[in-house]
Amino acid sequence: MMHMMLPMLAQTSWDEYKAIFLMQGFAGLSLFSVFLLMSLGLAIIFGQMRVINMAHGEFLTLGAYVTAIMSTFVMESFPDFMPYYFPLAVVGAFVAAFIVGYLVEFSLIRHLYNRPLDTLLATWGVSMVMQECFRQLFGARETSATLPDWLMGSWAPTEQIDIPLNGLLMLGMSIGMLLLVYLLLYRSRWGLRVRATTMNRAMAGAVGINTKRTDRVTFALGCGIAGIAGAGFTTIGSVSPTAGSAYIVDTFIVVVFGGAGSLIGTLISAFAIGQAQSILEFFLTGVLAKVFVLLAVIVILMMRPQGLFAQKVRR
Amino acid sequence: MRFTSALKDCVARWATNHYGKAVLAATLAIAPMSATAQMMPTAEVNTTGLAITDTEVTVGQLHSTTGTMAISETGSVWAEQLAIEQINAAGGVLGRQIKIIQEDGASDWPTFAEKAKKLLINDKVATVFGCWTSASRKAVLPIFEKENGMLYYPTFYEGLEASKNVIYTGQEATQQIIYGLDWAHKEKGSKTFFLIGSDYIWPRTSNKIARIHIERFLQGCKVVGEEYYPLGHTNFGSLINKVKLAKPDCIYSIVVGGSNVSWYKQLKAAGITGESLARKNQILLTISTTEDEILGIGGENVKGFYACMKYFQSLDNENNKKFVEAFKARWGKDAVIGDVTQAAYLGPWLWKLTVEKAGSFDVDKIAAASTGVEFKEAPEGYVRIHENHHLWSKARIGEMQADGQFKLIAESADLIEPNPFPKGYQ
Numbered sequence: 106m107m108h109m110m111l112p113m114l115a116q117t118s119w120d121e122y123k124a125i126f127l128m129q130g131f132a133g134l135s136l137f138s139v140f141l142l143m144s145l146g147l148a149i150i151f152g153q154m155r156v157i158n159m160a161h162g163e164f165l166t167l168g169a170y171v172t173a174i175m176s177t178f179v180m181e182s183f184p185d186f187m188p189y190y191f192p193l194a195v196v197g198a199f200v201a202a203f204i205v206g207y208l209v210e211f212s213l214i215r216h217l218y219n220r221p222l223d224t225l226l227a228t229w230g231v232s233m234v235m236q237e238c239f240r241q242l243f244g245a246r247e248t249s250a251t252l253p254d255w256l257m258g259s260w261a262p263t264e265q266i267d268i269p270l271n272g273l274l275m276l277g278m279s280i281g282m283l284l285l286v287y288l289l290l291y292r293s294r295w296g297l298r299v300r301a302t303t304m305n306r307a308m309a310g311a312v313g314i315n316t317k318r319t320d321r322v323t324f325a326l327g328c329g330i331a332g333i334a335g336a337g338f339t340t341i342g343s344v345s346p347t348a349g350s351a352y353i354v355d356t357f358i359v360v361v362f363g364g365a366g367s368l369i370g371t372l373i374s375a376f377a378i379g380q381a382q383s384i385l386e387f388f389l390t391g392v393l394a395k396v397f398v399l400l401a402v403i404v405i406l407m408m409r410p411q412g413l414f415a416q417k418v419r420r
Numbered sequence: 421m422r423f424t425s426a427l428k429d430c431v432a433r434w435a436t437n438h439y440g441k442a443v444l445a446a447t448l449a450i451a452p453m454s455a456t457a458q459m460m461p462t463a464e465v466n467t468t469g470l471a472i473t474d475t476e477v478t479v480g481q482l483h484s485t486t487g488t489m490a491i492s493e494t495g496s497v498w499a500e501q502l503a504i505e506q507i508n509a510a511g512g513v514l515g516r517q518i519k520i521i522q523e524d525g526a527s528d529w530p531t532f533a534e535k536a537k538k539l540l541i542n543d544k545v546a547t548v549f550g551c552w553t554s555a556s557r558k559a560v561l562p563i564f565e566k567e568n569g570m571l572y573y574p575t576f577y578e579g580l581e582a583s584k585n586v587i588y589t590g591q592e593a594t595q596q597i598i599y600g601l602d603w604a605h606k607e608k609g610s611k612t613f614f615l616i617g618s619d620y621i622w623p624r625t626s627n628k629i630a631r632i633h634i635e636r637f638l639q640g641c642k643v644v645g646e647e648y649y650p651l652g653h654t655n656f657g658s659l660i661n662k663v664k665l666a667k668p669d670c671i672y673s674i675v676v677g678g679s680n681v682s683w684y685k686q687l688k689a690a691g692i693t694g695e696s697l698a699r700k701n702q703i704l705l706t707i708s709t710t711e712d713e714i715l716g717i718g719g720e721n722v723k724g725f726y727a728c729m730k731y732f733q734s735l736d737n738e739n740n741k742k743f744v745e746a747f748k749a750r751w752g753k754d755a756v757i758g759d760v761t762q763a764a765y766l767g768p769w770l771w772k773l774t775v776e777k778a779g780s781f782d783v784d785k786i787a788a789a790s791t792g793v794e795f796k797e798a799p800e801g802y803v804r805i806h807e808n809h810h811l812w813s814k815a816r817i818g819e820m821q822a823d824g825q826f827k828l829i830a831e832s833a834d835l836i837e838p839n840p841f842p843k844g845y846q
Contacts, residue, residue, distance in 0.1 A: 121665070125661055125664065125665050128657075128661050128664070128690075129657075129658065129661050131657070132655075132657030132658050132660075132661060133657075135655075135657055136655055136657065139655065240486065245485050245486050245490040245494065246490055246491050246494055246716075247488075247490070247491040247677075247678040247681065247716050248716060249681050249685075249716050249717070249718070251718065257685070257688055257689060257721070258688075258689065258691075259689055259690055259691045261691065267690050267691035269657075269686065269689035269690055270689060271685075271686075271689050272657070272689070338654075340685075341654055341655070341682055341685065341686065342654035342678075342681055342682040342685075343491075343678050343681035343682065343716050345487075345488065345490065345491070345678060346486065347486065347487055347488070348678075351652050351654075383657065383658050386658035386659070387658045387661065387662060390647055390648055391619075391647060391648060391649040391650070391653065391658075391659065392619050392648055392649065392650060395650070
């Protein structure tokens with residue numbers, strides 16, 4: 106490693122060194138925001154409802170396709186509207202994923218509560234079905250959303266520093282979503298109902314909470330958030346029927362590592378994994394960085410099986 | 421992807437399909453095809469029990485139509501099918517119509533091996549057109565050698581291989597990598613190189629060859645970085661920072677498949693464009709990004725970068741004009757043709773020419789007859805099969821344009837002899 110880094114450092118000025126340090130910090134932040142955005146939906150579904158949703162990645166893909174379709178539609182029919190369509194696409198992605206999630210809960214998941222392993226198999230099936238639907242509808246080829254020009258550039262506060270705008274957007278989106286989810290879960294009556302239902306279903310029902318409806322909306326909301334993440338992803342990557350499955354492992358790692366059911370745990374776990382991977386990527390190679398991060402996560406989970414932040418529940 | 425026009429294409433494709441069949445039927449009725457087939461009884465031209473009758477010969481097609489490689493391989497599937505339809509319309513091979521059995525390798529190497537077995541053992545296909553990544557080829561190679569099948573493999577690749585059972589219709593390393601690096605050094609004055617690749621055989625071996633060439637054969641040049649990322653990787657922030665720190669004269673990229681979209685979009689977002697590189701006398705040279713990938717990336721994001729291949733859709737010659745026209749008529753006006761798509765198109769034609777030269781479908785006879793088979797109507801100009809089963813072909817440098825096409829800016833004077841085992845590179 107050092108033999109590779111040394112010639113680089115020799116010809117690097119102090120200013121450049123600072124610039125790289127800053128940009129590298131930002132690379133870590135943008136990886137963090139990707140992880141956070143992906144995991145929020147799952148943190149609700151897996152963390153609160155204990156449903157192992159293997160189709161989470163496909164809801165992400167769904168959001169990404171909605172964005173791609175809207176970008177094409179806007180470009181062909183209303184080219185003048187192009188710079189402004191993105192927020193609309195985010196809403197569209199949420200609505201589409203919310204509706205599909207609602208239907209999936211209604212037709213499948215509600216029969217499987219308290220059977221986590223069965224939800225794993227069932228949602229895995231759902232993920233295959235959704236992938237095949239994408240393939241039939243949109244073709245197997247990867248496509249990508251055309252982004253408004255203002256999203257493609259970089260913000261350059263000094264000569265040497267380039268902060269990618271799409272990274273900033275992802276960061277803003279994930280922080281915004283985190284706040285929204287926090288308010289919903291911990292500062293609203295609906296959140297109270299969700300927490301009551303997941304902690305003690307029978308008791309919640311006894312005090313007059315419509316637990317079935319709560320479950321349905323909670324699940325759909327988790328899926329909707331995945332859809333928003335998908336819309337965000339179109340700014341950094343392409344969309345294909347199997348795109349979501351590439352993220353599902355990372356997503357579960359973030360949620361499990363942070364401690365299922367803990368929002369602050371998801372936040373810190375996403376930050377830790379994002380920064381660790383980004384720093385390691387800089388000093389090692391991409392593949393090695395991933396291996397080391399996974400090893401570290403495994404070791405820590407061996408010592409703390411409940412994750413970094415365990416939910417305090419009386420069982 | 422434009423959805424309204426995609427729909428129109430779909431309808432057009434359906435119409436061509438059926439119209440095509442009508443033409444075919446008409447040709448069949450007029451042409452004295454059965455006579456040709458009768459002059460070549462199956463017992464004589466097929467002594468090894470392949471799936472061949474007096475009127476029909478079955479071939480296999482093995483590509484990824486799903487997964488991360490689908491963006492690249494779909495073009496190959498289309499090109500091979502176009503060639504086969506054209507051959508059928510012109511009377512088939514030894515008077516027999518070609519029937520295709522298509523299998524999906526799903527971007528997964530064990531699946532490729534599984535499907536290759538199925539095609540050779542169960543279906544007894546006469547030949548297979550297929551594979552894309554080196555990993556998929558390496559996975560099926562032992563099966564083709566054991567079952568004595570024939571594979572027409574269309575991708576540019578790292579070399580270091582030659583098999584009696586494979587015809588390599590793309591370039592091997594010395595026909596692409598070395599020409600490209602020499603061009604960057606001589607014409608663009610590149611002295612420092614940063615090698616980047618997806619993490620599997622082709623990019624790793626290619627970069628090994630590139631590194632040896634840079635360090636041993638180019639005066640005063642060196643490699644200042646070498647990096648690999650998994651297939652399908654979407655986060656290149658740290659890598660881009662490393663490239664900025666190393667300031668290489670040449671960013672040498674072998675990122676493959678869908679990852680290309682993230683890679684180039686993030687380069688642009690980080691302020692690295694063809695224009696910004698040119699200002700600092702730097703270049704980005706790739707041997708893995710074709711018109712197919714640019715379709716997904718968007719031409720405006722790659723304008724001014726360079727690629728070294730043997731074929732670009734924009735090549736200006738009669739063969740190519742006819743090919744591009746036929747391809748678009750068959751697969752829609754928005755379809756693009758990358759280097760490998762053209763190389764895939766060569767496969768069925770070379771096979772037909774070889775079978776007719778050998779007067780037999782038997783794999784051993786075809787393998788022996790391949791040497792010296794020439795295809796004058798190749799879109800890339802003219803090709804000939806070398807005794808090592810690779811093609812004599814030219815190398816070319818293209819500059820990426822905003823419309824997603826390449827501008828040809830350099831071309832080797834002669835056909836380059838394929839040399840899959842170059843001395844001094846192992």
